[in-house]
Amino acid sequence: DAAFCGNCGQVLQQGAEYFSVAPEAQTAMEYQPSYPPQGQPQPPIQQQGWTQQQLQKSNRNKMLMAAAAAVVLLVIGITGFWKPGYLLDLFRPTAKLENGMLALNDITLDFKQTNLKDGAATLTTVKDKEEEIQKGLIGDLYVMKIDKSCQGKVTVAVPVPKEYKPGNNDGLYIKLGVGGDYVLADGKTTRRYRYFDVEIKDGKAVAVIEPAALAQSTIRNKTSVKPAEQKPDLGEFTENIGFFWKQIGKIPEVLYGESYQYSKGHFRLWYDYNLDNATRNAYLTNVFMGGGEAQNLLSDLEEAYNYYKTHGYAKHVDTYTPIDVYITRLDKDGEEGDEGGWDPLSGNIQINESSVFDKSYKQHYEGAHRTNTRTTIYHEFFHAVQQSLLGYMVYASNSKKSNWFDEATATHFERIVKPNEISHNGLKNFYRLWEGPIPEESDDPIISGHDGYGRGLLIDYISSKLGGDDWIKACYENWSADCNKLKSYMKQIAPSLADFSANFYMEVVRKLGPSQAGGYYTSCQKPSKEDTYLSAIRLQMDDKTKEKIANGEEDAFPVVFTAPSFELGGYGGHVVALVSSYVFDMKKIDLTENFPDKCQLKLETEGDCRIQVIKFKGKDEVISSNDTIIKDFKGQIDKGYKFLVLVTSARPAKQNVVLKATLEKEELKEGIYNGKTIATMGKQTRTVDNKVGFRLTKEKDGRWALNVCLSNGDDYGSAPNVPLTYDAKLKLWKGHRKYKEELSKDPKKSRPEVTNINCTMKVNLEGKEPVLIVDYMLVSTRTWGYVKTQTLKVNFEGKWSSELKGKSMETGKITILE
Numbered sequence: 001d002a003a004f005c006g007n008c009g010q011v012l013q014q015g016a017e018y019f020s021v022a023p024e025a026q027t028a029m030e031y032q033p034s035y036p037p038q039g040q041p042q043p044p045i046q047q048q049g050w051t052q053q054q055l056q057k058s059n060r061n062k063m064l065m066a067a068a069a070a071v072v073l074l075v076i077g078i079t080g081f082w083k084p085g086y087l088l089d090l091f092r093p094t095a096k097l098e099n100g101m102l103a104l105n106d107i108t109l110d111f112k113q114t115n116l117k118d119g120a121a122t123l124t125t126v127k128d129k130e131e132e133i134q135k136g137l138i139g140d141l142y143v144m145k146i147d148k149s150c151q152g153k154v155t156v157a158v159p160v161p162k163e164y165k166p167g168n169n170d171g172l173y174i175k176l177g178v179g180g181d182y183v184l185a186d187g188k189t190t191r192r193y194r195y196f197d198v199e200i201k202d203g204k205a206v207a208v209i210e211p212a213a214l215a216q217s218t219i220r221n222k223t224s225v226k227p228a229e230q231k232p233d234l235g236e237f238t239e240n241i242g243f244f245w246k247q248i249g250k251i252p253e254v255l256y257g258e259s260y261q262y263s264k265g266h267f268r269l270w271y272d273y274n275l276d277n278a279t280r281n282a283y284l285t286n287v288f289m290g291g292g293e294a295q296n297l298l299s300d301l302e303e304a305y306n307y308y309k310t311h312g313y314a315k316h317v318d319t320y321t322p323i324d325v326y327i328t329r330l331d332k333d334g335e336e337g338d339e340g341g342w343d344p345l346s347g348n349i350q351i352n353e354s355s356v357f358d359k360s361y362k363q364h365y366e367g368a369h370r371t372n373t374r375t376t377i378y379h380e381f382f383h384a385v386q387q388s389l390l391g392y393m394v395y396a397s398n399s400k401k402s403n404w405f406d407e408a409t410a411t412h413f414e415r416i417v418k419p420n421e422i423s424h425n426g427l428k429n430f431y432r433l434w435e436g437p438i439p440e441e442s443d444d445p446i447i448s449g450h451d452g453y454g455r456g457l458l459i460d461y462i463s464s465k466l467g468g469d470d471w472i473k474a475c476y477e478n479w480s481a482d483c484n485k486l487k488s489y490m491k492q493i494a495p496s497l498a499d500f501s502a503n504f505y506m507e508v509v510r511k512l513g514p515s516q517a518g519g520y521y522t523s524c525q526k527p528s529k530e531d532t533y534l535s536a537i538r539l540q541m542d543d544k545t546k547e548k549i550a551n552g553e554e555d556a557f558p559v560v561f562t563a564p565s566f567e568l569g570g571y572g573g574h575v576v577a578l579v580s581s582y583v584f585d586m587k588k589i590d591l592t593e594n595f596p597d598k599c600q601l602k603l604e605t606e607g608d609c610r611i612q613v614i615k616f617k618g619k620d621e622v623i624s625s626n627d628t629i630i631k632d633f634k635g636q637i638d639k640g641y642k643f644l645v646l647v648t649s650a651r652p653a654k655q656n657v658v659l660k661a662t663l664e665k666e667e668l669k670e671g672i673y674n675g676k677t678i679a680t681m682g683k684q685t686r687t688v689d690n691k692v693g694f695r696l697t698k699e700k701d702g703r704w705a706l707n708v709c710l711s712n713g714d715d716y717g718s719a720p721n722v723p724l725t726y727d728a729k730l731k732l733w734k735g736h737r738k739y740k741e742e743l744s745k746d747p748k749k750s751r752p753e754v755t756n757i758n759c760t761m762k763v764n765l766e767g768k769e770p771v772l773i774v775d776y777m778l779v780s781t782r783t784w785g786y787v788k789t790q791t792l793k794v795n796f797e798g799k800w801s802s803e804l805k806g807k808s809m810e811t812g813k814i815t816i817l818e
Contacts, residue, residue: 097121106159106204107142114152114211121146138174150211157204174198176207234302235264237295244270246326258284260294266321267301269294272328283361293365297356300374301325304381307416312473316388320347323384327353339424340376342383349380375414375423382410389476402479404439405486407452409472412459422457422514429454430514434533436569436649437490437501438483457512461504465493497571498650502610505573505648506624509614517616521642524577536577537563537661539591539601546594552728558602559663568609568649568657576659578643595634595663596728598765602662603628608651611659614644631666632765665726668763670698672713672805673772675798681790693798694774695806697721706735706761708776708794713806719778720814722757733761738818743782754817755780773797 095104096119100112104123111121126141139158156176175195198205239260246253257273271294273281309317330338330352341350356365356373363369386406414423422430432439432454439451463469471489478485487497494500509520520534527534539561541549548556563576578601580592603611613630616622617640630636630643647659674693679686695709705721724733737757744751756779764771776794781787 094122094124102144104142105140107140108157109144110155110157111152114150114154116147116150120150137177146211152212153208153210155206155208157201157206159203160200160205162203174200174205176205176209178209232302232306233264234262234298237262237298239294246270246272246328260298261322262298262302265298265302266305266318266323267298268322268324269298269301270324270326272326280361283357296365296370297327297373300370301377301381303374304377307378308381308385312470313385313389316385319388320384323347323349323381325349325351327351327356329353339372340380342380342387344383344387347384347387349377349384351376351380371417374417378413378416379410379423382413386410386476389473390479402476403445403448404442404452404455405475405479405483407449408455408459409452411453411456412463412469412472414456415460423453425450425453426456427514431530431533433457433508434505434569434573434575436572437497437504438486438570440569441481457508458504461507461512462489462493497652498610498648501571501573501650502612502646502648505646506612506614508573509575509644509646510622510624516619517614517622517644518619518642520575520644521577521616524575524644525579525582532566533572533574534577535563535566535574536579537561537659538579538582539661539663541591541594549594549596549728552726552730556728557664561661561663563659563661565656565658568607568647568655570652570654571649573646573648574657576645576647578645578661580637580642592634592637595637596665597634597731598632598666598763599634600664600666601630601633602664603630603645603659604662605647605657605659607655607657608649609655609657610648610650612646612648614646615641616644617641633663666763666765668696668704669770669800670696670804671800672709672711672802673796673798674711674801675771675796677798678795680793690798692794692796693801694772694776694796695721695804696772697804699723704733706733706759706774706776709806711801713802713804715806719755719757720816722759724761731762735759735761736818737816740815740817742813742815751783753780753782769799771797771799 093104095102097111097116098118100110102109102111102121102123104125107123109121109123121144123142123144126143132141138161158176160174176198177195179194196207196209198207200206237260239258241258243254243256244259246255255272255274257271259271260269261267271284273284305317305321324346326348328350330341330350338350339352339355342348343350351373355376356369357363358369365373383406386409390402411423411426415421429450432451435451437455437458439448439455442448442451459472462471466489475485475489490497490500494503509517513520515523523531524534524536541559545556545559566574568574581588581590583589603613605611611626611628613625613627614622615625615630615636645659645661647657649655649657672693672695674690677688677692679688679692691711693709693711693713695707695713695715697705697707699705699721704724706724707715707719707721709715720737720739722735722737724735726733735758739755741753741755742750743753757777759774759776761775762773764773774794774796776796778792778794779789780792781789
């Protein structure tokens with residue numbers, strides 16, 4: 001994350017690095033970093049990651065790793081940026097320490113420099129590693145259990161992909177990740193890794209770790225946002241009734257009402273009696289004038305003051321204090337209006353009285369009313385902090401440039417009161433979030449403000465990745481019209497703004513947003529006018545196409561489905577549901593009923609976009625993938641899975657996009673296939689392994705073609721490719737070709753050979769890799785003074801071994817007869 005990019009493997013710091021904060025750990029204690037002993041060099045910490053000063057600021061309470069009584073839990077894997085696809089062992093074997101070595105599959109751990117005896121450490125493969133793959137895992141994942149008495153260094157060697165060549169890696173960084181499972185303050189468990197530099201030796205990533213030191217590792221988390229049990233001494237509480245100046249902006253107004261304050265407090269609370277409402281004034285007289293409600297409200301204001309003062313804004317909280325806080329009616333035309341406001345001219349806060357006391361004036365300042373008001377207080381008081389950071393003139397002149405960011409960050413701090421909820425304004429403007437992480441600049445402060453409300457989740461996301469909110473202050477101190485400082489933090493989280501956008505919107509759909517995958521799936525089919533980021537593709541074929549597929553006609557495929565075109569803002573996002581069924585007249589209509597078995601759905605767009613697929617079944621099984629081809633689509637639908645497609649823009653400007661979903665027979669893989677071959681000619685039969693193979697190619701007309709070859713890909717003889725057609729009923733490919741070859745270069749001594757080839761090909765897709773099953777019969781008749789006919793039958797089963805290669809071995813002139 002902040003220290004070492006979990007998405008691309010980019011190094012932000014060197015050496016052993018600190019854990020990043022878990023989003024769910026925001027209410028846990030702050031950590032105390034472990035530093036190297038005196039005299040040992042400390043790893044350099046670059047400005048891109050956490051600075052040494054920031055680490056020292058976190059010198060608070062320790063949070064030790066939760067471990068079993070006798071073992072330390074270490075999770076080991078390789079992390080980098082490489083196409084995943086390395087499969088785990090099916091039976092999850094376990095290895096034990098023997099003779100100082102712990103070895104499983106191709107991973108080895110050398111314990112010879114430790115004090116451990118045989119059997120004191122074990123290693124087991126991890127079955128569930130989907131989350132780690134999304135973060136860049138490129139190898140297998142292992143759990144290692146070690147006796148906690150272990151002292152000394154362990155050398156770890158883990159295989160890297162065969163394609164990886166040191167010095168020619170296109171910027172790829174590979175690191176060894178060593179992690180632990182931690183119990184957080186809220187009772188949840190999270191897994192976090194340290195990453196170690198590796199040396200590539202003989203196809204393995206080699207690193208040295210010290211298990212004893214790792215066992216004492218700690219995790220950085222934010223300080224608890226809960227108010228302290230002991231409240232500060234705010235002095236004497238006073239209450240006044242009479243006339244006061246309501247100073248909002250430049251025009252003061254004389255009002256009659258009451259005021260409350262603490263002598264050592266930082267706020268004066270004012271209440272307006274001028275509105276003529278008997279129920280309202282009776283409520284104020286009987287309830288509010290007693291002071292108890294006002295004391296609670298003033299305490300909540302002080303809580304927000306203390307939070308910002310102790311979280312990096314000590315120099316800015318007192319600029320406008322004591323702040324006058326006016327409880328007044330902000331409702332417009334009987335409808336819900338603003339919950340509060342900050343006036344930059346007078347430095348006053350306004351709070352809507354209906355938010356505090358309910359519109360009926362029958363509710364005390366407690367429960368939901370108090371909670372909602374507290375979120376307003378945190379929001380509005382942060383506007384005071386923002387203005388102090390920038391100064392009034394800069395704050396006013398920057399209104400067009402930073403107003404959205406002001407509202408987004410203020411909305412973010414509402415999470416202190418409601419850590420697991422999206423604000424009311426955030427929900428109302430959620431659709432704006434999808435127009436792009438950074439909105440277009442607007443001259444209208446209302447539009448700009450609404451853009452900010454909708455992007456509170458953006459601030460939440462960045463803070464979770466950077467381990468806290470310090471970056472917000474840095475943005476204000478270095479604010480520019482092009483949001484350059486903000487973009488620099490986004491690029492710390494991902495290699496580019498396009499990558500950031502793809503990762504961010506995926507997080508929004510999977511867990512940050514107001515809905516689960518099923519909710520998006522439903523809303524996509526009937527989006528409201530504002531839900532412009534939602535649409536659907538109905539996978540419904542016409543009757544003619546269904547008939548073609550049923551009859552196995554060659555031109556039945558591909559079948560193309562499209563969604564309505566949609567506009568993507570700069571780095572914006574869009575969610576499309578692949579609708580596979582609907583309900584009509586109380587009956588479920590299955591749109592994929594006529595889809596062939598083992599079909600695939602290919603997703604593509606024109607323009608500069610990223611496509612990600614979200615597969616889900618219920619709320620607990622949600623899987624995301626960057627693969628734009630959904631394999632065995634019909635089989636997965638039959639198992640109850642549904643699909644969403646997330647499309648994100650990879651360019652800063654707007655673009656119109658059409659998502660196309662193409663139904664195909666499951667694609668074969670072009671290349672050389674090797675395996676077991678049984679050849680029969682007359683009464684003679686010969687069986688060979690990996691000596692004779694088949695070349696599978698795709699012709700210009702889109703059809704697949706087959707030809708026998710040697711294991712290295714060279715043509716076996718001069719036979720041309722045999723084009724294949726698919727028989728949907730028999731679920732196999734059929735091929736036929738008749739050709740004439742002139743063997744002699746002397747036209748006077750003609751030696752023609754006429755050959756008929758008939759073959760069938762099946763594909764077994766049950767295993768990890770497709771297997772071709774080919775029955776190939778070649779009947780040739782040679783004329784050279786006499787006629788001779790011979791028949792060769794070949795039965796072949798083999799897997800893909802390499803891409804197309806080899807040379808033609810043409811011996812004469814070939815004429816295709818049929």
